[in-house]
Amino acid sequence: MERENQHGEEEYLQYQIQNGVCGKVMSDEQVEELKKQIVAYSAISEQLAELHKSMSAHHDFTGIRLGNLYCDPISATFGHKITARQRWTPTPLQLQILENIYEKGTGTPSKQKIKEIASELAQHGQISETNVYNWFQNRRARSKRKFQVSTGSANAESEPDVSTKEKKTKPVGLDFIDNFSQGVESFYFQGSESGIDQLMGKEESSRGYDPYNNLVEQFGLLG
Template sequence: MERGSQNDEYDGRVMTEEQMEILRKQIAIYAVICGQLVSLHESLSSKLPLSPGVDPTGGGYFDVASPSSYKISHRHRWSPTSMQLQILEHIYVEGSGTPNPQRIKEITLELSQHGQITEKNVYNWFQNRRARSKRKQSQSQFQATTTTLQTVDAVATTEENSCGDSGEFESYDHILFPSADLGIEHLLDGG
């Protein structure tokens, strides 16, 4: 609550002018959003079939009491049969890539003898199969790299352990020098 600055009296305002202006802007934005939502709802509901007895001029709203007043089709996931999978795998191994559109039509025709299938199903299967193949290849490369690094680490650990308990070399006998006359001093001097 604010108090007047002159006589320290209560002037009845709950919000400052700045807060009132922010509130006005928020209300205006809310009104625009509500209008857009109503338009969207009307356009969507006018495209969906209404149940018998529902007035189609009723603003495009659904009959809430009847759940069958509208139907939204759901996409069904394609589940290939085992025969379709065998054929697809065989074709993939032969070509190792996504076939051209003409070949996809031929494959679809062949696979339709073993169950429902569309060209899009065939195309997507090849795309997914190629992605799986690449992922497995990168995983095996990662595992090979990891194995190599573990081997290198094991060799380094073995060499460290052979250097004595302190972890440092006990002698320089195992270092090869260019000639018998040159020792470690030559390497340290850089010359």
């Protein structure tokens, strides 16, 4: 979208100044944009809710792998950026080397080592220090886990939650995703009765509990 210069830069400037102080004045365009933005969000929420409700067999189209490259499907549709995560995959050779190093002992990679290893492996393919670091981390962690599983720990079925290795781990146990089961319209947080309003830090939920309505009513959006 182009800048709406024609509507006067005065307002822009005005906003900038105000912004530094208390940011109160917005140009029509700005307000307009804001509206759109919010509407977009509400639209997304709705669609998601809808999607969720119908809950049909929608498969995530994460993209098409082209070897090591990644081609985002959206970009084709929207002509938009690619943000999907592409993860490193060690070549057999790299893996071999890593294994060797791992075996040699020194369960401690050491940052300096990492660098060396990384640059060495780089000759056999793309790799970064982080990759190496992660690899060792995972390697050790998993071999350890496997070990402990294969040994006598195969018991502990009585949910040894606290007894195991918890020194002072926080109990936590939130996961309010569960509260979304109904979709947006019943967005209750932690069983609280205030729902979305609380989430949004609203004290007075007078104008309705639904953010969408709230929004429309308060700011006359969509109007």
